[in-house]
Amino acid sequence: MNESHYIQIEGVVQRFKTRQGEFEALRQIDLRIAKGEFVALIGHSGCGKSTLLNLIAGLTSPTEGLLLCAGREIAGPGPERAVVFQNHSLLPWLTCFENVHLGVERVFGSGSRSAGAKSERKSELAARTHAALELVGLSHAAHKRPGEISGGMKQRVGIARALAMEPKVLLLDEPFGALDALTRAKLQDELLEIVARTHSTVVMVTHDVDEAVLLADRIVMLTNGPSATIGEVLAVPLARPRRRVELSENPNYLQCRKAVIDFLYTRQAHVEKEAA
Numbered sequence: 001m002n003e004s005h006y007i008q009i010e011g012v013v014q015r016f017k018t019r020q021g022e023f024e025a026l027r028q029i030d031l032r033i034a035k036g037e038f039v040a041l042i043g044h045s046g047c048g049k050s051t052l053l054n055l056i057a058g059l060t061s062p063t064e065g066l067l068l069c070a071g072r073e074i075a076g077p078g079p080e081r082a083v084v085f086q087n088h089s090l091l092p093w094l095t096c097f098e099n100v101h102l103g104v105e106r107v108f109g110s111g112s113r114s115a116g117a118k119s120e121r122k123s124e125l126a127a128r129t130h131a132a133l134e135l136v137g138l139s140h141a142a143h144k145r146p147g148e149i150s151g152g153m154k155q156r157v158g159i160a161r162a163l164a165m166e167p168k169v170l171l172l173d174e175p176f177g178a179l180d181a182l183t184r185a186k187l188q189d190e191l192l193e194i195v196a197r198t199h200s201t202v203v204m205v206t207h208d209v210d211e212a213v214l215l216a217d218r219i220v221m222l223t224n225g226p227s228a229t230i231g232e233v234l235a236v237p238l239a240r241p242r243r244r245v246e247l248s249e250n251p252n253y254l255q256c257r258k259a260v261i262d263f264l265y266t267r268q269a270h271v272e273k274e275a276a
């Protein structure tokens with residue numbers, strides 16, 4: 001397997017059947033993502049970012065084209081690809097520990113073991129769950145239910161649940177979109193640290209230009225829909241570890257930021273006016 005082609009998206013078209021007829025959300029998407037790479041998907045609201053992420057997650061299948069992960073066709077969801085949504089999909093009646101444990105059990109649990117092995121397996125599952133909560137700084141809240149913790153903490157539980165499954169690919173759909181600026185910045189920094197430690201391949205949908213430049217190795221910019229496609233791909237030439245305070249005056253940072261803003265608000269804003 002070619003590690004620079006860990007995720008391959010080849011000639012992908014996505015059409016939806018609607019009451020008004022067929023709607024083409026995405027056309028001719030070609031993208032290759034390397035193992036360990038962090039890719040941000042950015043574009044205006046409704047252009048098709050989530051549609052593309054759902055295809056990589058295997059939650060939907062393309063109308064045309066092909067998606068591969070580690071050389072194998074993506075034919076459905078798989079444990080090697082974990083998704084974190086914007087609205088932390090936690091079960092409200094379970095504690096933080098139990099919410100994370102649920103995912104861990106699904107991936108690593110097994111019903112067909114002897115009683116002795118099973119109890120050891122159980123302790124392993126619990127250890128895995130605790131480690132994930134610790135990674136996102138939530139050990140102290142393991143016993144709390146979602147209704148008893150803040151929005152940022154809930155989002156961290158969602159990230160812990162995804163990380164605990166040890167996915168090769170982390171798919172993030174605006175995971176910090178609903179958070180205040182300070183919590184968002186803190187979680188971005190945590191995500192940078194976690195990804196540096198786990199070497200996960202990450203695809204993250206965002207609306208936020210600064211977030212994309214801070215976190216990503218490459219920024220994939222989608223044109224406006226319908227029939228959205230990749231308008232431009234920008235490599236972010238910033239060394240890691242990245243620290244937001246130092247970056248704010250870094251000429252490469254400012255240049256990347258400008259390029260994305262120019263794409264979104266000059267070139268794509270223009271297309272929007274033409275289409276209207």
Ligand SMILES: Nc1ncnc2c1ncn2[C@@H]1O[C@H](COP(=O)(O)OP(=O)(O)OP(=O)(O)O)[C@@H](O)[C@H]1O
Binds near residue numbers: 051
């Ligand atoms: N199941 C579906 N049936 C019909 N149309 C759909 C379906 N899913 C998405 N669409 C349409 O496809 C387009 C892309 O939607 P998508 O949710 O991927 O956009 P997005 O870029 O993620 O938007 P946002 O940034 O607002 O979350 C939109 O016009 C949307 O209405």
